[in-house]
Amino acid sequence: MNKLLQGVLVLLVIAGVVIFMIIKKKKKKIDPFPANWHLLLVDHVKFYAELNAEEQKRFQQRIMLFLSEVYIESVSFQLEDLDRLLVASSAVIPVFGFKNWRYSNLSTVILYPDHFDKNLIFENSGEDKIVMGLVGNGRFEHQMILSRRALHEGFDRHNDLLNTGIHEFVHLIDKVDGVTDGVPERLLKQAYIIPWLKMVHKEMEAINAHKSDIRNYGGTNEAEFLATASEYFFENPGLMQRKHPDLYKMLHDCFFPDEKI
Incomplete structure (x- = not known):
């Protein structure tokens, strides 16, 4: 065609x-x-x-x-x-x-x-x-x-x-919220935005230095990091909790705010 x-x-x-x-x-x-x-x-x-x-x-x-x-x-x-x-x-x-x-x-x-x-x-x-x-x-x-x-x-x-x-x-x-920027404001409490961005940039540096098991596409920008890390979170939450405990906790708080870990 x-x-x-x-x-x-x-x-x-x-x-x-x-x-x-x-x-x-x-x-x-x-x-x-x-x-x-x-x-x-x-x-x-x-x-x-x-x-x-x-x-x-x-x-x-x-x-x-x-x-x-x-x-x-x-x-x-x-x-x-x-x-x-x-x-x-x-x-x-x-x-x-x-x-x-x-x-x-x-x-x-x-x-x-x-x-x-x-x-x-x-x-x-x-x-x-x-x-x-x-x-x-x-x-x-x-x-x-x-x-x-x-x-x-x-x-x-x-x-x-x-x-x-x-x-x-x-x-x-x-x-x-009007912009695809890797900061899901409908999910993140305001007080968590700066800690989230600090974590994102740290993890992206690890990806781009080939020191992370988060797939390489997550190192493209903040929006792709959020989407790629979320795939990991839902595909294999147990592995993420072991290898990336802080990131796992942050994503868990975003996607399941009423559940305790």
Whole structure:
């Protein structure tokens, strides 16, 4: 498929989304959780499988709320239930510690079958870069674009410290205050911001000096550090607690403020 055709497909998807959102505003309905989705979650989402029965019920409710508010579309493939569940799980996991969280800055998630060229999405972006996921801006504001392959691999490869879906939703959480800067002000108490930034810069120095097991992308900037460290936190919290106890505690306080370690 040539670049022009792919670009047209994306624009058609966005047009469909606008129509969908207009209709959805007139009639909001939360569907019941399909019984067969429970086993899909148990088999593919470790976070869900480790919850008790009561928490799993709450996770299911959050899944259905998210799917009632955010449109998920695919480009060049047929969307399946597992695709929807993995997108929704990526959204729910980072905010599961918050009872009333809703993604006010997201209307649509667009799935490409594989990694994609950023220039196909943002013309003249100046970056000829193959990416696994991104949070949109400009005419793609309130949109997220994900590689289906990367999304699935993030959940299938347990404990590899990489989960593209969670990574991108943490960027959205970071962006709620208007800027993606690695300081999630909706999660961090004001008094913790300076200690957080000091910790971030210390950890980024370790990454860039190849003295950390946090993956290299976390050394790019503060925003990427937050998203990458959050992947680690949710993928293998026990390992992070042993190897990065201060960072683990700070992230735990951010994502689960009502729970004691």
